[in-house]
Amino acid sequence: MDANHPITRRQSLKRIARISASLAGATLGVSPLLAKSSGQAATTHKRFVIEGIGSKEGYKVKELTRMVFEAAGGMGQFVSRGDVVAIKPNISWARRPELAATTNPEILEAVIELCLDAGAKKVRIADHTIHDARRCFAITGVGIVAKRTGADLVFPRPSLMKRMKLHGHRLDVWPVFVPFVEADRVINLPIAKVHGLSALTLGMKNWIGAVGGRRSALHQDIHQSIVDLARFFNPTLTLIDATRIMIRNGPSGGSLSDVAVKNTLILSNDQVAADAKGARLFGYDPGEIGFIHLAQKWGLGTCDPQELVQQRIIL
Amino acid sequence: MRAKHLVWIRRISQAFFLGLFLFLLVESRLPEDAYLQYSLVFSSDVDLRLDQPVTFFFQLDPLAWLSGLLSGHRLIHGFLWALGLLLVTLFLGRIFCSFICPLGTIHHIVSWVKPALKGDRMTRANQKTPGHRIKYFLLITLLVGAVMGLNLAGLIDPISLLFRSLALAVLPAIGVGLKEIFDVMATSDIKALNYLSYGGEALVSPVFGYGYPAYKTAWFIGLVFLVILFLNRIRPRFWCRILCPLGALLGIFSRFSILRIEKDHAKCTDCKLCSESCQGAASPMPSQAWENAECLLCFNCFDACPEGALSFRFRCSPKLNKRPDMGRRAVLGGLVAGISLPLLARLNGHAHHVSDPRLIRPPGALPEKDFLRLCQRCGLCMKVCPTNAINPTLGEAGMAGFWTPHLIMTQGYCEYTCTLCGSVCPTGAIREISVREKIERPIRIGSAYMDRGRCLPWSGNGPCIVCQEVCPTSPKAIYLRKEVVPGPGHTPMLADVPYVDLKRCNGCGICENKCPVKGRPAIRVIAAGESRSLKNQILLTGSLS
Numbered sequence A: 001m002d003a004n005h006p007i008t009r010r011q012s013l014k015r016i017a018r019i020s021a022s023l024a025g026a027t028l029g030v031s032p033l034l035a036k037s038s039g040q041a042a043t044t045h046k047r048f049v050i051e052g053i054g055s056k057e058g059y060k061v062k063e064l065t066r067m068v069f070e071a072a073g074g075m076g077q078f079v080s081r082g083d084v085v086a087i088k089p090n091i092s093w094a095r096r097p098e099l100a101a102t103t104n105p106e107i108l109e110a111v112i113e114l115c116l117d118a119g120a121k122k123v124r125i126a127d128h129t130i131h132d133a134r135r136c137f138a139i140t141g142v143g144i145v146a147k148r149t150g151a152d153l154v155f156p157r158p159s160l161m162k163r164m165k166l167h168g169h170r171l172d173v174w175p176v177f178v179p180f181v182e183a184d185r186v187i188n189l190p191i192a193k194v195h196g197l198s199a200l201t202l203g204m205k206n207w208i209g210a211v212g213g214r215r216s217a218l219h220q221d222i223h224q225s226i227v228d229l230a231r232f233f234n235p236t237l238t239l240i241d242a243t244r245i246m247i248r249n250g251p252s253g254g255s256l257s258d259v260a261v262k263n264t265l266i267l268s269n270d271q272v273a274a275d276a277k278g279a280r281l282f283g284y285d286p287g288e289i290g291f292i293h294l295a296q297k298w299g300l301g302t303c304d305p306q307e308l309v310q311q312r313i314i315l
Numbered sequence B: 001m002r003a004k005h006l007v008w009i010r011r012i013s014q015a016f017f018l019g020l021f022l023f024l025l026v027e028s029r030l031p032e033d034a035y036l037q038y039s040l041v042f043s044s045d046v047d048l049r050l051d052q053p054v055t056f057f058f059q060l061d062p063l064a065w066l067s068g069l070l071s072g073h074r075l076i077h078g079f080l081w082a083l084g085l086l087l088v089t090l091f092l093g094r095i096f097c098s099f100i101c102p103l104g105t106i107h108h109i110v111s112w113v114k115p116a117l118k119g120d121r122m123t124r125a126n127q128k129t130p131g132h133r134i135k136y137f138l139l140i141t142l143l144v145g146a147v148m149g150l151n152l153a154g155l156i157d158p159i160s161l162l163f164r165s166l167a168l169a170v171l172p173a174i175g176v177g178l179k180e181i182f183d184v185m186a187t188s189d190i191k192a193l194n195y196l197s198y199g200g201e202a203l204v205s206p207v208f209g210y211g212y213p214a215y216k217t218a219w220f221i222g223l224v225f226l227v228i229l230f231l232n233r234i235r236p237r238f239w240c241r242i243l244c245p246l247g248a249l250l251g252i253f254s255r256f257s258i259l260r261i262e263k264d265h266a267k268c269t270d271c272k273l274c275s276e277s278c279q280g281a282a283s284p285m286p287s288q289a290w291e292n293a294e295c296l297l298c299f300n301c302f303d304a305c306p307e308g309a310l311s312f313r314f315r316c317s318p319k320l321n322k323r324p325d326m327g328r329r330a331v332l333g334g335l336v337a338g339i340s341l342p343l344l345a346r347l348n349g350h351a352h353h354v355s356d357p358r359l360i361r362p363p364g365a366l367p368e369k370d371f372l373r374l375c376q377r378c379g380l381c382m383k384v385c386p387t388n389a390i391n392p393t394l395g396e397a398g399m400a401g402f403w404t405p406h407l408i409m410t411q412g413y414c415e416y417t418c419t420l421c422g423s424v425c426p427t428g429a430i431r432e433i434s435v436r437e438k439i440e441r442p443i444r445i446g447s448a449y450m451d452r453g454r455c456l457p458w459s460g461n462g463p464c465i466v467c468q469e470v471c472p473t474s475p476k477a478i479y480l481r482k483e484v485v486p487g488p489g490h491t492p493m494l495a496d497v498p499y500v501d502l503k504r505c506n507g508c509g510i511c512e513n514k515c516p517v518k519g520r521p522a523i524r525v526i527a528a529g530e531s532r533s534l535k536n537q538i539l540l541t542g543s544l545s
Helices: A009-028 A032-037 A061-071 A105-117 A133-139 A142-149 A178-182 A204-210 A215-233 A271-281 A290-297 B003-026 B038-042 B062-072 B080-092 B095-099 B102-113 B119-125 B130-147 B158-186 B191-208 B218-233 B238-243 B245-256 B273-277 B300-304 B328-348 B368-374 B380-384 B420-424 B435-440 B466-470 B510-514
Strands: A048-053 A084-089 A122-126 A152-154 A161-165 A173-177 A185-189 A191-195 A199-201 A237-246 A259-268 A309-314 B259-263 B310-314 B390-392 B405-407 B447-450 B478-486 B492-500 B523-526
Touching: A048 A061, A048 A271, A061 A105, A061 A237, A061 A259, A061 A309, A084 A105, A084 A178, A084 A204, A105 A122, A105 A142, A105 A185, A105 A237, A122 A142, A122 A178, A133 A142, A142 A152, A161 A178, A173 A178, A185 A204, A199 A204, A199 A271, A204 A215, A204 A271, A204 A290, A215 A290, A215 B466, A237 A271, A259 A271, A271 A290, B003 B095, B003 B102, B003 B158, B003 B300, B062 B080, B062 B130, B062 B245, B062 B368, B080 B095, B080 B245, B095 B102, B095 B245, B102 B158, B102 B218, B102 B238, B119 B273, B130 B238, B130 B245, B130 B328, B158 B191, B158 B218, B158 B245, B158 B380, B218 B238, B238 B245, B273 B300, B300 B310, B380 B390, B380 B420, B447 B492, B466 B478, B466 B492, B466 B510, B510 B523
Parallel strands: A048 A309, A084 A122, A084 A185, A122 A152, A185 A237, A191 A237
Antiparallel strands: A048 A259, A161 A173, A191 A199, A237 A259, B259 B310, B390 B405, B447 B523, B478 B492
């Protein structure tokens, strides 16, 4: 094993689970992975990135979300019956969704519904917000989504930040928001925004909201910190909300003039690929963004179109 | 009505109002599951408000109403409750003290649970003393002071005192204590203990406060409360008898009360049981003249009398009740103190000069003079502040402003779209504002400035843009410029360095709060530039005002 890429406890558990699952499948005579993937555009083995675009006037964001997941083979590919799913939206700021500082609650609602339809036992929404969590929950619309779908909205309590070994290059031991470690599946649901230091905040940067501790100090080596965290949390899926993106004054925004409407969703099982796609929306070449460049170097994923199944859905 | 029944009605009423007070106290915060309907989320900025009428007891408090009226020339919202109470007092006497007042109930309980004195000694302790005049002295001081422009009523008003003590000292102390236990459990490797800790914290936080609430001078607020409770060991309901200015006010109004004690001299065997049980020291014995203004109407004497020599009856008679025994000294002393304190209070210069830079008042606070005339120092704004930024002052606002609210940015910050403090202020010392007004006018509470020697990029100690990142205005009041700064070892370094645009800064303090330099951050907020003051300005013109 590469000493620079030590395996985390979670990864090893996952690997064991995966091996035992395929062994079980093999003994039954059918490989579940193969059975599911036949006839689908993308499979869980293959890295994919799917772009969903709402082109019609007044299209339904929830509808587009569902279509994007269908194109990926359905939520059942990623979430199994009885799973506990933790979703990480970006609801750092107590701003209404229109201002594009936070993840669109309708997308969140659609994803939760898909998880529940796929048989998830429990869906948890969690974010360690920057503004007061109670106000963020109410104003960003996440509170009402939790209410309607019956998902757990986890309050970022100090006792839920547990010091863990991240084995990162920069971050060794850091307090981590527990729901993400305890879940069977983790789905990252960021919004695309500009940021003063890391240039952009997309999927991988969203993980700064999943830790506690002295977060303001992470900015002193932002790119490496992001990559360390992204590798630790390693989500099953990343769905970037780019229906509205923040093009200036990020990441807090506050004015409609900071917002550009892109009507786009980016779904990928490769966080680097998702972020690379997101970066292009802002006119960046993915290699220009420090953490994307670094994440690819560390082997978290790829921006290389050759290695990706790419698809575009238009509603 | 039989005495037993009356006493039980009183106990039920006391339990109800104490319960209501505690319920409203606990509800004076944003709940964890606050949510808005979908349609509201997508419309314009919405002001989050509390569901419960948390200011009810302040509306019921005639002293808060009267001091606000005399001093700030304003009628506080919901003052009709207070007027109603005065009207009731006119007919029924100090019924508030024994049936409603939550602080009175607490004293009642403390005095009753473990009486310090027994038998004859208690009877002697329950005799009227000249000390009872102190409360009139305090009341007169407060009211005359209020007319002269210094409103100190909230310091010793029982409702404000109890709210402040419980909200800022007692609840946080218990909450933090419990959470420390949960934290130990949370770090444990035993899963069951972890779950217990999460569950425990989820139960405790909504009642005792989220996170680790901290309030400056809270230890002192708590100490005062403990001392007041301890005084019950010297005399039952010491506070109500000797110190409470609201009790004094109600005592004066009870002169016309038609609910009077009836003493049957023939039946009295002089056993003094009535006096032993009288918590107000109102001379219930038939051999003494009833002190109507001291009587708390607890009906203990009525209940205690084995001979049926005492009873309470409604009786209209042209003869008024006994005059409250104020004593000339208390009146004159009150007048002198009431006149001199406001004059002394101005000597620290806060009224006529620019005040302390740390005196950052909550958004919507009135200009300092008007603010001090209305603020009850009850701590309601401090309790509801979701970030724990609002704290009681110690010396920042001078003697006149002791325990009034100010913001400490290292502890919290003023959230950009939050307008909660003004919505709960019982007297309107902090105006109720809307998000729109707060952002668009804008309401500034101070100004941020850089301390370049501490700032990481300015001092060449590494990149950091946290203050710019969290700055909530659009465009941001903190902007970055790429500049060459002297890095370590004489090597020039290119860094994004932050600057403050004073025209855009509203003083919210989130930059100071989130700055990685803790304790004394590299960017700090001072009160200068606050929009409520004409004098305390920096720029010749505010671009947006």
